[in-house]
Amino acid sequence: MxxxxxxxxxxxxxxxxxxxxxxxxxxxxxxxxxxxxxxxxxxxxxxxxxxxxxxxxxxxxxxxxxxxxxxxxxxxxxxxxxxxxxxxxxxxxxxxxxxxxxxxxxxxxxxxxxxxxxxRRFDPGMAAVYDAVRRGELGWLHTVRSTTLDPAPPPQAYIAVSGGMYRDCGVHDFDILRWITGREVAEVYATGSNKGAAWFTEVGDVDTSGAILTFDDGTLGMVSNTRYNARGYDVRLEVHGSADSVAAGWEPRVPVRSVEPGGFAPAEQAHQFFMDRFADAYxxxxxxxxxxxxxxxxxxCTVTDALEAEWIAEACDRSAREHRPVALAEVRV
Ligand SMILES: NC(=O)c1ccc[n+]([C@@H]2O[C@H](COP(=O)([O-])OP(=O)(O)OC[C@H]3O[C@@H](n4cnc5c(N)ncnc54)[C@H](O)[C@@H]3O)[C@@H](O)[C@H]2O)c1
Known part of the structure; x- marks a missing residue:
């Protein structure tokens, strides 16, 4: 074609x-x-x-x-x-x-x-997590955790028009958690901070953020994002249920080292950015x-799917700015 x-x-x-x-x-x-x-x-x-x-x-x-x-x-x-x-x-x-x-x-x-x-819906590890959840191997889910840590900030000009951390970066985490659970988010509680370059605050953004998502069946989602993860591009998904726990991203190129004797030791060069981490997925x-x-x-992945992830980002942005939990129903128009 x-x-x-x-x-x-x-x-x-x-x-x-x-x-x-x-x-x-x-x-x-x-x-x-x-x-x-x-x-x-x-x-x-x-x-x-x-x-x-x-x-x-x-x-x-x-x-x-x-x-x-x-x-x-x-x-x-x-x-x-x-x-x-x-x-x-x-x-x-x-x-x-x-x-x-x-x-x-x-x-x-x-x-x-x-x-x-x-x-991420096409990343082989994340797709395997999806399949395990669909086969019922995890029992009922209680905690789903998604992490996206960028190695270094993009230019200030990019951040200034990016829509902020939740819309630009966290939106991938929101989509994958919604896809994995098959549930809608009812409420979010988000916060962020700026300990890196001061210009994040000048353009109304943060360089590090966290968000707690409460799904409509009570499953809790935890999302962690930063622009400063010098060891590499770290994207992980961890899903815990009443019967089992599974993870995607804990593989030889994960940019973290265990300090436990005999603990997990990454053998290869850490992922540098989304191009190498998600080459197969793209x-x-x-x-x-x-x-x-x-x-x-x-x-x-329809426009309706994408919009749901974007509403979650919108709610997180408002939650962080106003320091309060925000229901999705409040932001949807
Ligand atoms: N899925 C992912 O992992 C992922 C990763 C990076 C970027 N993105 C998305 O991809 C988009 C592009 O991001 P980027 O980082 O490549 O941005 P970029 O600024 O590097 O590139 C954008 C390009 O679009 C061109 N352009 C702008 N208006 C145009 C028009 N009307 N017709 C033709 N070309 C036009 C610009 O000249 C520029 O070359 C953004 O929406 C971003 O959110 C997605």
Whole structure:
């Protein structure tokens, strides 16, 4: 099949390399607002270039991957769907959850599939946790814990427009916990702090955060995030139930060392960032997208799924700012 890719920044360029290696993708056409970047990626990878998203959507593509800046996601998804072209869109749907909700309303009734890029659902370890929970091996769940620790902060300019820690980083943890439990979050209680660069506070953000999620069946979720984890990119999922406990991410490249004699000793170089930690997951989510485009499976992460994770982020942001528990019903519009 022939796919288009819009946006060739940090993640888009990376996606271009992965898409070229997906067996079902026979041709790829790319575009970015930055024409020099489009020309560079197109010649580096030997793929076609289009002059604009409009030209790309008119170039006989079977599906399109949208990896441009967050504010462009809504308009580009709507343009693809209006042209009848299945779309893969990077998370989040919009810069705020109410913006995402308005996109979901505009897409209601359309039968053109849209898949959102919560790649952790395709991480082999996290998928194995999901399967163990679905097979009932854990009994009833009491505690689900998700950790995302970035090695170092992105530039201040990125943080300033990122929507803050919960929307930019924690949203992946919120999606995976909701997916694993199969439940909705009823209430959150979140807090954050800034002990690193002072500019986090200047742009209204934090560099470290924690959130407690209470699911509608009483399961408790714990989410831990930071921008300062010098040992590497640390993403772990730990799920505890009445019958058993399982974890994803405790493998040789986990960036933590045990000080216990004879304890767990990571043997290999720690994960550096999301590109190496989730290389398999990104490939698998695009393989899934080719099946969505081919019409052989439904979207594995719909806009409605994505919006739920974004409401949780919205509630955490309000909880941390107002120092109080916030019910999801309070933020949903
Ligand atoms: N799933 C993940 O793990 C993951 C990781 C990183 C980023 N993301 C998401 O991917 C998106 C891009 O992030 P990034 O870090 O690559 O940002 P970036 O700023 O590095 O790149 C964005 C690119 O989009 C281009 N662009 C902007 N408007 C455009 C338009 N109208 N048409 C074509 N190109 C346009 C810009 O020129 C730029 O090259 C963000 O929404 C981000 O949240 C997801």
């Amino acid at each position: 022939r796919l288009g890719l819009i946006g060739l920044g940090r993640i888009g360029r990376f996606h271009a390399g992965i898409l070229r290696g997906v067996p079902a993708v026979k041709s790829l056409v790319v575009t970015d607002l930055d024409a020099a970047l489009t020309a560079q990626v197109s010649s580096e990878l030997g793929v076609e270039a289009a002059a604009s998203p409009e030209a790309l959507l008119a170039a006989d593509v079977d599906g399109v991957v949208i990896a441009s800046s967050t504010a462009t996601h809504g308009p580009l998804v709507l343009a693809a769907v209006a042209a009848g072209i299945p779309a893969f869109c990077e998370k989040p749907l919009a810069t705020t959850a109410p913006g995402g909700a308005s996109l979901v309303r505009e897409l209601a009734g359309s039968d053109v599939p849209v898949q959102v890029g919560f790649q 490939r698998l989510e695009f393989e899934a997208f080719t099946e969505v485009v081919a019409g052989t499976r439904p979207s594995p």
